[in-house]
Amino acid sequence: MIRVVLPQHLRTLARVPEEVQLEVAPPATLRSVLDALEAGYPVLRGTIRGHGTQQRRPFVRFFACEQDLSHEPPDAPLPDAVAAGAEPFLVVGAMAGG
């Protein structure tokens, strides 16, 4: 079970609490977690990564286990603690004013 923490705006959009739990076949990767997230909550398609390109949107970041995973290859395995559900995978809106 993968635990995913979403930013406020995406929680509101998907009508979910702060954390959602996803079943993801191992090995858990950025791509497989985001695929499962979008499959479970189709309204999130296009809000975290682009339609078609599947590129992370510029002001979205992925954190876990006190590491910035935003620039990791999409098929690299996530940390074991995330795969085991001990630590959450955080989708974060980059800090900015306005």
Added chain:
Amino acid sequence: MSGVRVLVGTRKGAFVLTSDGKRDKWEVSGPHFAGWEIYHLKGSPADPNRLYASQSSGWFGQVMQRSDDGGKTWEAMGNEFAYDGVPGTHMWYDGTPHPWEFKRVWHLEPSLTDPDTVYAGVEDAALFRSTDGGKRWQELSGLRGHGSGARWQPGAGGMCLHTILLDPKDPRRIFIAISAAGAFRTDDGGQTWRPVNRGLKSQGIPDPDAEVGHCVHRIAMHPSRPDVLFMQKHWDVMRSDDSGDSWHEVSGDLPTDFGFPIDVHAHEPETIYVVPITSDSHHFPPEGKLRVYRSRTGGNEWEPLSKGLPQKDCYVNVLRDAMAVDSLDPCGVYFGTTGGQVYASASAGDKWAPIVRDLPAVLSVEVQTLA
């Protein structure tokens, strides 16, 4: 009893303002989609409870929303806007080719007859249409592909398709406008397009009377007379009496002919409204006085309308999609400001009063007249 519903898009959410036909007491609901930019929301003429909204964010991109109960509840719809085929390039600010990239939906125009059909004007400039209530969007790519697309260049606000006018007498005719490409018309339902900018003169481009490249801010028409168009250009208020084939200036005695919105009285096709703004470098009203100007002669002769509007120390702007009229009698006129005020006049502009004063910056105002 008749009433009105004013749909307000702001930098931080949408608001729905409702009143009865007297238009003096208002209920305010919102913010809907709090924290998101709502560039535009608009109701279907064929079903006033069907609303469409463009919700966007610099972080999370574009979301499309639909309401089937007049704005009480909303459902997110499809948000994939894929350009048709290989998108190619347009011209960037520095004159170099730049790939077409979808950024946001600026304007939504529901069909006059079918609640499930809606057009979307987007940045980078293109026209999309949904025929299933907003689930899927297809580009009408004949517009970008008509030949001049590679020469279109963004204005300072982005290369947006911001105006869509559907001809109520000819369902195959649509007018659109793009900053900073100009106005275009299709006569075959969107398959082929041609620029309709003859008569426009813009000193800010290398060839002042070029076929494309004009920074059109807004076009308006009266539904009873769709061949007559009124335009607020970057500078100049213009008029066409032949469906855009030719334009002539009707700025007349305006204090400044720079501005963004333009609209037409619901019952008087020769009565038009603009909000003069000082200049392209001073986006606020002249002398700090917020005045709507009305022409009852289809242009050239204008009168200031200031009763109830701030006449000192006012430095707000009124954006291109932030003015609308209702179809009650007398005609109601509404506009929103970048300072968060939404003003209403239930007397065709003679007197004004704020409905709300402290919303986020207003991006768009639409009005529905309810039976």
